[in-house]
Amino acid sequence: MARLVTVILIALLLLTITPLVRGQNPFISKDSPQKVSAATGPPPPFLARIAAWQQHLNQKMARLTREARETGSLRPLLSLIMIAFLYGVLHAAGPGHGKAVATSYLISRGRKLGEGILLGNLIAFFHGLSAVLLVVAVQFVLKRGIAGPLESVTRTTQLISYSLIVLLGAGLLTRSLLSWSRRARNDGSNPARGLKERKGGPLAMALAVGMIPCPGVVLVMLFCLSLNLVGLGLLLAFFLILGMAVTISAAGLAGLAGKNLALGALERRRRLTETIERGIEATASILVMAFGLLFLAATL
Amino acid sequence: MKLRVRAFLVVVGLLLFVCPIMAFSHPHLFLENCLTIVFDQQGLAGIQVRWVFDEFFSSMIAGDYDRNHNNRLEGSEIRMIEKEAFANLINFDYFTFIKIEGRPFKVQYIQDFSAVLAGGKLIYDFLIPCHVKASSTFKEFIVSQYDPTYYTLVVFAKDQPVKVENVSNFEISYRIAKNPQEAYYYGQIHPVEVILRFKRKHG
Numbered sequence: 001m002a003r004l005v006t007v008i009l010i011a012l013l014l015l016t017i018t019p020l021v022r023g024q025n026p027f028i029s030k031d032s033p034q035k036v037s038a039a040t041g042p043p044p045p046f047l048a049r050i051a052a053w054q055q056h057l058n059q060k061m062a063r064l065t066r067e068a069r070e071t072g073s074l075r076p077l078l079s080l081i082m083i084a085f086l087y088g089v090l091h092a093a094g095p096g097h098g099k100a101v102a103t104s105y106l107i108s109r110g111r112k113l114g115e116g117i118l119l120g121n122l123i124a125f126f127h128g129l130s131a132v133l134l135v136v137a138v139q140f141v142l143k144r145g146i147a148g149p150l151e152s153v154t155r156t157t158q159l160i161s162y163s164l165i166v167l168l169g170a171g172l173l174t175r176s177l178l179s180w181s182r183r184a185r186n187d188g189s190n191p192a193r194g195l196k197e198r199k200g201g202p203l204a205m206a207l208a209v210g211m212i213p214c215p216g217v218v219l220v221m222l223f224c225l226s227l228n229l230v231g232l233g234l235l236l237a238f239f240l241i242l243g244m245a246v247t248i249s250a251a252g253l254a255g256l257a258g259k260n261l262a263l264g265a266l267e268r269r270r271r272l273t274e275t276i277e278r279g280i281e282a283t284a285s286i287l288v289m290a291f292g293l294l295f296l297a298a299t300l
Numbered sequence: 301m302k303l304r305v306r307a308f309l310v311v312v313g314l315l316l317f318v319c320p321i322m323a324f325s326h327p328h329l330f331l332e333n334c335l336t337i338v339f340d341q342q343g344l345a346g347i348q349v350r351w352v353f354d355e356f357f358s359s360m361i362a363g364d365y366d367r368n369h370n371n372r373l374e375g376s377e378i379r380m381i382e383k384e385a386f387a388n389l390i391n392f393d394y395f396t397f398i399k400i401e402g403r404p405f406k407v408q409y410i411q412d413f414s415a416v417l418a419g420g421k422l423i424y425d426f427l428i429p430c431h432v433k434a435s436s437t438f439k440e441f442i443v444s445q446y447d448p449t450y451y452t453l454v455v456f457a458k459d460q461p462v463k464v465e466n467v468s469n470f471e472i473s474y475r476i477a478k479n480p481q482e483a484y485y486y487g488q489i490h491p492v493e494v495i496l497r498f499k500r501k502h503g
Contacts, residue, residue, distance in 0.1 A: 025328070026392050026449055027385045047488055051453050055330045055354070062355035066420070145364030147385060215328045219356035226359045 025215070028151050050090055057087045061236070062223065069227045077232075084220070084236040088243020091216045092124065099248050101165055101291050103255035105205050108172050108284035116256050119202045120249025126210025128241035130157065131217035132234070139225060150218055155299065157212045162296040164208035168201075169289030176282045216240060327453035330354040333445050334457045337474075337496060338427075339466040343434030344441060344498065348465075349396070349410075351424040352457065358422035361385055366417065373415050382413045386424065392447065395454060397491065399442040400432055434470055434500040441498070444491040448484050462494050472498040 061083050064076040092099070102123055106116050138149045217237050224233030259280060263273050336348040353361075365377045365385070373381065389395060390408070398405040413426045432441055445454050456462075456476065464472060474496040483490050 024451070026389060026395075026447060026451055028388060048490075051327050052455070054327060055453055055455065058330055058354050058356065062420075066355075146360055147364050219328070219360060222363060223356045223359040226363055 024151060024154055025147075028147050029155075050093065054087065054090050057083050057090070061087060061220070065224060065227065065229065065232065065236075068232065069229060080232070080236060081239050084239035085243040087216070088124075088240035088245075089247050090243075091214075091240070092244035092247040099251040101209050101288060102205070102248060102252045104284045104287040104291065105168075105172070105201075106252045106256050107259050108176065108281045108288060109201065113253055113256055115202055116252035117249045119206055120247075120252050121245040122202060122206030123210040123248050124241050124245035126207055127212065127214045127244065128217045128237055130211050131213040131215070132221060132237055134213045135218055135221040135225070139222075146218070146222060150213070150215070154212060154215075158299045159296070161208050161211050162292045162299060164204075165292030166289050166296065167292075168205055168208055169285055169287075169292055172201075172285035172288060173282060176278065176285050180278050180282070214240075214244070327447075328451050329357040330453045330455070331357075332457040333454055334461055334463070335443065335445070335494060336463040336465055337441075337443075337494075339434075339464070339470060339498075341469070342431065343439075343470070343500075344430065344432040344496075345466075346427050346429040346431070347396070347443060348427050349394075349425065349445075350457075351454075353422040353424075355420050358417070358420060361422050362417055371417055373417055378413075378415045381415045386413060386415075392449070394426075394428065395445050395447050395452070396428055397444050397446070398428075398430060399440075400430075401440055405430060434498055436500055436502070438497045438499045441496045442493050443496075444479070444493040446484060446489070446491050450485040450489065456492065464496075467498075469501055470498050471501050472496065 061080065064080045064083070068074070068076045068080065102116075102119055106119060109115065134150065134153055135146065138144055138146050142149070217240055220236050220240060221233045224230065224236065263277055263280075331354070332352045334350040334352075336350075338345050338348055361381060362371070365381050366373060367377060368374075393407045394410055396407045398407065407428055407430075410426045410428050413424070415425075416423050432439060447454055462474060462476060464474070474494055476492060476494055478490045479493050480490055
């Protein structure tokens with residue numbers, strides 16, 4: 001009974017990670033609207049509050065940036081840095097920042113919490129870096145308006161990113177199945193080989209997920225550039241990225257901790273734990289693929 | 301067994317913790333709306349909408365469309381903004397969702413679009429024509445504005461979010477309230493509605 005509950009809980013954990021994507025600007029994007037589903041239950045009451053906090057921080061960041069520009073003083077700098085960081089934390093709490101994929105990916109790869117933190121940081125870094133690069137390329141090299149290029153680059157990178165996620169998911173699944181069959185043949189006598197197989201993955205996954213430019217970072221950079229504050233723009237972008245890294249890492253860690261706890265409950269039955277772990281990892285790999293396919297279908 | 305049960309409870313707790321994190325929304329741009337409900341001789345004639353955008357989005361649009369960088373938007377610039385940074389909202393019902401006597405009314409076009417820059421903020425004004433003839437009994441008209449994709453957070457302005465115009469021939473009352481019966485964006489956010497009741501005055 002206990003085993004059944006564990007498996008059901010893990011399946012629920014994986015399946016209820018809502019695949020919400022898109023993140024294209026409805027004012028500019030040429031796409032048809034995202035389908036809106038009916039209410040399925042009472043929405044979390046704090047959701048609207050989180051959005052209201054973001055709006056408050058957004059207004060405060062704009063006001064302090066203007067103040068820094070007008071007074072030439074560094075006094076608002078500390079507040080600005082803190083606001084940018086908090087804004088990043090809240091901003092990445094939304095869908096479209098790769099948390100669902102990151103969590104599934106981590107669950108599919110083992111039990112290491114350190115990998116969760118590394119992946120979260122790398123995703124946030126690439127997500128922000130691509131935004132900074134886009135702004136620099138469009139404003140300084142092409143010297144063009146940004147709204148159009150932002151939409152087209154977002155769309156292109158989404159297509160590439162989601163395709164890569166599907167491929168990486170397929171890779172993870174193949175690896176998981178291969179290791180399963182190898183283990184069945186050898187009875188898991190070579191743990192070192194398994195360990196070697198797990199290296200080198202997070203960077204590719206972080207690049208695939210994080211290559212879509214973060215519109216939040218783009219907007220903050222543009223605002224600072226419009227006030228001739230290039231350095232401040234980069235500084236705020238950095239702290240925004242840091243804030244996002246915290247949230248993305250936390251989501252991944254929460255998923256991993258859930259898996260570890262559930263498996264820990266079965267620790268005394270080693271063989272069973274291993275079988276369930278393999279099952280969870282294979283399911284999570286399928287989920288990574290499924291997310292990629294769903295996102296791709298929503299973008300095409 | 302007790303240990304296992306406790307571990308399962310922790311997992312349930314984590315499940316509840318992780319899922320809302322996944323489901324949080326992330327507005328990227330923010331706008332404050334003001335609605336002026338306009339009446340004519342016959343009854344309700346439409347809604348004059350004002351959207352005031354956050355300074356970050358405003359700065360992007362100003363950078364792209366205020367071609368002569370004079371911090372003012374002129375005719376050709378406004379036309380470009382309407383074409384490239386507004387017209388697409390027809391696919392999103394202009395973020396406006398109306399019910400007349402409980403029946404949905406789809407917003408298919410708008411009139412008199414204009415855009416200005418004021419104090420670093422971009423402002424859109426436009427009219428949504430919607431005629432509802434008044435009678436001797438009360439009619440109910442409900443309107444809410446939101447972005448169904450939640451890319452944009454639409455909130456009522458703090459100062460005078462709703463106004464009514466040309467109402468001398470009518471008896472009207474209105475209130476602003478969250479509708480707990482409906483939710484958008486995957487059932488996560490309740491819309492905030494203006495619920496207006498109006499009828500023709502006697503004599």
